[in-house]
Amino acid sequence: MEGRHGNHEYKKALWTVEEDRILMEYVRVHGKGKWNRIAKMSGLKRCGKSCRLRWVNYLSPSVKRGDFSEDEEDLIIRLHNLLGNRWSLIAGRVPGRTDNQVKNHWNTHLSKKLGIKKEKNKVGVNARLSSRDLGVDNRNIFSKFNCNETFNDNVREIATETVTKCDSHDDDVFKFIIDRQEDTIDDNYASSFQLFSDDLSSHIAYLMEPLDAYSLDFVWDGL
DNA sequence: AAATGGTTCAACCGCGGTTGC
DNA sequence: GGCAACCGCGGTTGAACCATT
Numbered sequence: 001m002e003g004r005h006g007n008h009e010y011k012k013a014l015w016t017v018e019e020d021r022i023l024m025e026y027v028r029v030h031g032k033g034k035w036n037r038i039a040k041m042s043g044l045k046r047c048g049k050s051c052r053l054r055w056v057n058y059l060s061p062s063v064k065r066g067d068f069s070e071d072e073e074d075l076i077i078r079l080h081n082l083l084g085n086r087w088s089l090i091a092g093r094v095p096g097r098t099d100n101q102v103k104n105h106w107n108t109h110l111s112k113k114l115g116i117k118k119e120k121n122k123v124g125v126n127a128r129l130s131s132r133d134l135g136v137d138n139r140n141i142f143s144k145f146n147c148n149e150t151f152n153d154n155v156r157e158i159a160t161e162t163v164t165k166c167d168s169h170d171d172d173v174f175k176f177i178i179d180r181q182e183d184t185i186d187d188n189y190a191s192s193f194q195l196f197s198d199d200l201s202s203h204i205a206y207l208m209e210p211l212d213a214y215s216l217d218f219v220w221d222g223l
Numbered sequence: 224a225a226a227t228g229g230t231t232c233a234a235c236c237g238c239g240g241t242t243g244c
Numbered sequence: 245g246g247c248a249a250c251c252g253c254g255g256t257t258g259a260a261c262c263a264t265t
Binding site for chain 3: 225226227228229230231232233234235236237238239240241242243244
Binding site: 014033034035036048049052053056085086087088099103 | 249250251252253254255259
């Protein structure tokens with residue numbers, strides 16, 4: 001491998017130029033996937049997981065190298081506020097960047113820049129919807145939220161906006177939000193919408209900007 | 224110049240989900 | 245349904261690099 005580590009022998013088995021060449025040639029001929037077969041067929045002394053990781057994080061032509069731009073950092077910060085440590089989801093919205101890159105950059109640069117201490121998987125919005133709602137029109141889900149007498153109007157509006165945007169235009173994010181509630185399914189789902197971040201409402205416009213390219217007209221039509 | 228401690232980031236690990244038999 | 249193989253994710257590790265003393 002070239003770059004900061006040179007071509008020395010390392011205990012932690014960094015990839016060599018020759019290993020990279022073999023892996024790239026294998027992918028060129030056979031395509032991605034079936035990573036465990038690579039070692040058997042190519043003679044690489046690497047497990048499938050290692051091959052996949054090397055391709056995804058380094059060799060793939062879609063991987064962007066070099067420093068993160070201010071725009072990329074800004075996008076990552078916003079998405080992290082919205083999604084928490086869901087690095088693959090965040091990376092999926094930062095063109096050319098991998099989850100490992102985003103995670104490393106967050107841990108080594110952005111968390112310091114923002115003065116954030118390491119936290120466990122905290123998310124901004126947690127929509128606890130019943131699994132029975134999956135697959136139905138979200139506009140019907142929102143009507144259930146409206147049944148919650150104790151639900152703060154402002155919070156409900158924010159949550160509605162978030163889930164609706166995600167549902168129609170950003171399936172991965174929507175699935176994530178749905179998944180978050182799967183752990184805590186509650187039959188009384190009319191009152192099961194929660195906010196985890198106290199100050200989210202005051203920052204929601206900022207947080208949602210990455211998705212602002214999408215029209216919200218259909219939301220209001222359905223309410 | 225050498226020692227030391229902090230930083231960076233590629234690579235690894237463990238786990239859970241998915242798929243195929 | 246049970247099992248094994250595979251895949252992908254988030255957290256962690258550790259070696260090289262860098263800054264400071």
